[in-house]
Amino acid sequence: MPLNVELVSPDRSLWSGEASMVVAKTIEGDIGVLPGHTPVLAVLANGVVRIDATEGEQVRALVLGGFLSIADDRVSILAEFTEPADEIDTAAAEAALREAEQAGDDDAADLARARLAAASSAS
Template structure:
């Protein structure tokens, strides 16, 4: 078995995650990608989507990653993102309320509504709700 990769997820406020992974699955702005140990060097622009990491012990972990960049080099994976949330840190009630507000804005069709901003808020709320299921 190949030596696991080291993963570090960095936000503007903290190092949100540090650990080892035997496999990563994420979503780039142009589709899904997977990373195994000894992957060729690569930089990926990330979408707002879950990141699945398989730990060396076989456990699967899910994290909410809110865009950013992923760099792979020498079995080191570095993710720089505006925010990263672990399932147990997500406030499900708050995410549900944010989802409802965003959906109401999008349905209202009011000329005062910033549609792109509402769509972004909805994507973030849906991501949080999706990842929170993995607690």
């Protein structure tokens, strides 16, 4: 029996469908979810979510904050912000990182690093 997965943020629904596995980063560490997983409610950390769809597609997305809920083979990823990894402009993220480092803006630098990590996971 597959997982029913939904990845959403306040401004859009990024992906929903059936999957064989989900991998996400929580504040407690990475979590891998397979069918039959015990119920969990976790706080998401900034990072990449990977969804292995049952039809062979692999979805990778940058997720910034939010929650992960697992119950009865349903996985809900409720992110504060999400962006498909394959849509991230690497050159823009590199430029943003340089600007943030020069300005001493740690939050902006962390965001740029997360975007670059997500973009590299898509290749």
